[in-house]
Amino acid sequence: MFPACWSPLKPCFGPRLLGLKRLSALFLSRFSSSMEAPRILFSPSGRSLFDEPLHLSVEGLPPGQEVTLEASLEDERQELFEARAFYRADAEGRLDVSRSPALEGEGGSFSGLEPMGLLWSLRKPMRRLVKRDVRRPFVLKVDVRGGGPAEAPGPLLAHAAHERAFLGEGTRRIPVREGALRGTLFLPPGDGPFPGIIDLYGTGGGLPEYRACLLANRGLAMFALAYYGFEDLPKQLKDLHLEYFEEGVNYMLKHPMVKGPGIGLLGHSKAGD
Missing domain, CATH: 3.40.50.1820 (Alpha/Beta hydrolase fold, catalytic domain)
Structure with a gap:
């Protein structure tokens, strides 16, 4: 025989179970937020003019993690221009290239505080980046990989793309x-x-x-x-x-x-x- 309190007519564990459910929900909420996938943020978002400042940041990284940011852009002749820099996330797992200096390291395109470094350092040996059709924007691609200057590039953590246009709205x-x-x-x-x-x-x-x-x-x-x-x-x-x-x-x-x-x-x- 089960105890009387197990009867569905006498749910004596109801309040206790409700409390456990609330604790579980709170734990899962905090766990999921701490495990949030890294993401790249652009400002302006989505599209900007080629001569307009572009702000880039990354959220959702483990606090203090060193990462590699890789930028690439392909011109109309399928020539690929690339840049790379190493950064360290802050205590909240955020990375703002306008505030965080790039770390020194072999293979980096630049170091120090360079808010637009991933754009001005895009290069391909013996090639010059030239826009041949102003009606079509360049597509800037940015990858975030684990690992800093002392490590080999790690797994891909985040990817995003942004259009850099020449022909402004209404021009x-x-x-x-x-x-x-x-x-x-x-x-x-x-x-x-x-x-x-x-x-x-x-x-x-x-x-x-x-x-x-x-x-x-x-x-x-x-x-x-x-x-x-x-x-x-x-x-x-x-x-x-x-x-x-x-x-x-x-x-x-x-x-x-x-x-x-x-x-x-x-x-x-x-x-x-």
Whole structure:
């Protein structure tokens, strides 16, 4: 025979069981929170402009753990640019690259307090990172692995991706094929008119647009002007006809979205001529 208190009509253990359930729930809650999987946080989240500061932090790490942060970015030619740095989580298991200095160690791309270090140190030997299509953002990938500078990279703890865009919201990209001119006009959001600048590059030729695009996001009417090595323009850099650049200036001065009476010129290398 079972004791009378075991009868479902006399649940004498009810309060005691309820208390145990509450204690178990509290224990599981604290245990699960302490075992929270590490995660990477970006600010701004999801997407930012390429020339905009990007804040990166990691949460959910064991207190004081040393980790390796690996960043990678692939350009339009499938060239992979990479960077790596070593960090130590604080007493609460958090890592903020704007406050925590990178640890010194062989294989690290930098050390010390470098909030944007994982971006400016992205590299591939003998290659230059160039944006060829401003309409498509770069995708920055970040991995967090266990292990610090004195250890081999450990298991993957967290992974996240973030878009670094060139063409800002509302900025207009307008291909220009007028007369002899070959280029791209970028107009900022808004009604204008805007200060106008012609943007020229050097002996690489072609039509780089990334600088003009980024400056247009900041309120300037930017005309990225090609002058050789593009479409039907001369293939080689030999004789330059100044009338071509004068035509570019006149195009900008006549444009209703461009504020006169002067036009700025921005260039480097051969474009300095």
